[in-house]
Amino acid sequence: MLKKKKILITGSCGFIGYHLCKKLLGGCDVAITGVDNMNDYYEVSLKEARLKELEDLHKDFSFVRMDIAEKDKVEELFAENGFDLVVNLAAQAGVRYSLENPDAYIQANILGFYNILEAVRNHPVEHLVYASSSSVYGNNSKVPFSTEDKVDEPVSLYAATKKADELFAYSYSQLYGIPATGLRFFTVYGPYGRPDMAYFSFTRKLLNGEKIRIFNYGNCERDFTYVDDIVEGIVKILEKGPLAPYSIYNIGNNHPENLMRFVGILKDALVSEGLLPEDYLLEDHLELTEMQKGDVVTTFADVSALVRDYDFKPDTSLEDGLKHFAQWYKEYYGNGSVS
């Protein structure tokens, strides 16, 4: 299985990368090289704290601070290490920020991923697994979203770069026999999460007594997926290995939730951790507003291919997942509000 494998995980100090490293180091007997450029898209201290945990806990984790957009350095890293498996999670994430700073997406998601592909071409690996995103489905009206669906109409540059990554991976897998598996993640949440994501920024605002903005007047649905489910899916795919030279899978909860219900469950989780008072009136802290450019109304994952090929389906309920998030938030930030 994975015993003694040398695994490169890019984006290792990011939200999903940290959880994946932790899981693999927790019992798989693997040697992990983590790569991250520690950029300041969101608070660097969170990335440093994740890194510290990984370094403190595990002797089989080594970290290289590096930008995957620097081709020579990526090449050198691969030449020196002889990786068996690569999981590329490093990327500029976030839909809204791609309106503000498109350059960051081209650097990390296009140039960076191309450099990983070139390195894998020069130093073959058993399996390249890389993060794509549910955003490639754009505003497709057919639900649930299937990997068989046409995805040619991205509504953000972020989505376009993720779709481009899938195309690049396809051509490299055909041309150079690189087994490549792309994973379309659906709105991932959980402890040590990303402060730019709604559940995290909502938490901060609610704790600060501020109002939260609910887009599209609350008429949005998301297939919220707990981070442990994402990680379990990745590990299953790494363990069993590629089943075809090129594949794409959805990893999502397969159960979309209305954003208003999500916020209600989040509020309950914050109350039960004592972060908000028992009599907190959520309605007084909501500002319903119009849809944002680049956003989509619904996401809903068809995970039948994942179940068929890897016998796995995410199943963590929002109640459980948000409880874990609220518990972590309290432990990490204390009871006080953080701006």
Ligand SMILES: NC(=O)c1ccc[n+]([C@@H]2O[C@H](COP(=O)([O-])OP(=O)(O)OC[C@H]3O[C@@H](n4cnc5c(N)ncnc54)[C@H](O)[C@@H]3O)[C@@H](O)[C@H]2O)c1
């Ligand atoms: N979290 C989600 O809901 C979600 C949904 C769909 C897809 N994804 C994808 O999953 C992957 C991981 O996402 P995440 O939520 O952990 O995001 P994250 O921002 O927490 O993690 C990404 C990490 O990559 C690093 N990074 C960015 N550019 C880099 C570069 N050029 N070189 C080296 N490191 C770089 C960042 O510093 C960060 O630590 C990304 O590819 C993202 O697009 C995430």
